[in-house]
Amino acid sequence: MTRKFFVGGNWKCNGTTDEVKKIVATLNQAEVPSEDVVEVVVSPPFVFLPLVKSLLRSDFHVSAQNCWVRKGGAYTGEVSAEMLTNLDIPWVILGHSERRALLAESNEFVGDKVAYALAQGLKVIACVGETLEQREAGSTLEVVAAQTKAIAERVKNWDNVVIAYEPVWAIGTGKVASPAQAQEVHEDLRAWLAANVGSDIASTVRIIYGGSVNGANCRELAAKADVDGFLVGGASLKAEFIDIIKSATVKSA
Ligand code: PEP
Secondary structure, eight states, X not given: OOOOEEEEEEOOSOOOHHHHHHHHHHHHHOOOOOTXXXXXXEEOOGGGHHXXXXXXXTTEEEEESOOOSSSOSSOTXXXXXXXXXXXXXXXXXXXXHHHHHHSOOOHHHHHHHHHHHHHTTOEEEEEEOOOHHHHHTTOHHHHHHHHHHHHHTTOSOOTTEEEEEOOGGGTTSSOOOOHHHHHHHHHHHHHHHXXXXXXXXXXXXXXXXXXXXXXXXXXXXXXXXXXXXXXXXXXXXXXXXXHHHHTTHHHXX
C-alpha cells in the first residue's frame, strides 16, 4: 500500500493579479520532488483559476475552493461543478471549516456537495475537523466521524477523495497540532473508515493534515505514519510552501 504524498495550498480570499503571478513564478522555478513522489495542488480564488491554470507548471494542478451543491441555475453568486469541469479544473476543496462555520454548511450539505462534485468528475479535498471546545470535551473522533459519515453515506467510490483533517483551533492561529495529536486523529479516522466503509478504502485514502503547517514544522508532521500530506493556508502564499512540498521526501527517507 502506497499513498502518494499530497500537498495542497489554499490561498483563501487573497491576492491581486500581480501577487498571484508572483506566487506562480516562485512555484514554477522551484525544484521539488517529482510527481511520482508528491502531488501538488494550489487553490486560488475562483476569479484567478484560469490565470493560474494557464501559467502554472504542468506537474502542479489547480483546485477551486468551493462549488455549488448541484447543477447550476438560479443560484446567484455560486459556481457549479459543471463550470469547473468545463474549465478543466480538476480539484475542489469542500467542507472547509471557514465555510462550515461562517456559512453554516452542515455535514449533510457538505456530503451532498462532495457526492455531486465527484459525480461531475471533480476530485475532492474534503475537510473535517473539530473545534477547541469539542476537543476539550473529548469528542474529537465523534465530530470527525460524523463529518466523514455524512460523506460516506453519499459516496461509493473514494478514488478521487482526499480527506483533510483540519482542527479548527489550528487553522490560521499559528497553533499547530503536535505530530502526535495529528497522528492520533488520522489513525482513529482510518480505523473508523476501516470499520464503517471498508478496509481497502481505509488503507488507500489519503488523510492530509491542515492547520498552521509551515516550513519549520512540516517534516516532523510528515514523518507520522498516517499523515499523507498537508493542506496549507497562510504558508502556501509564501516561498516556504516549497519546503512543505519537499517534506514529501521524509516518507521515502
Ligand atoms: C486552511 O485554511 O486550510 C489552513 C490549513 O490554514 P492555515 O495553514 O493558515 O492554518
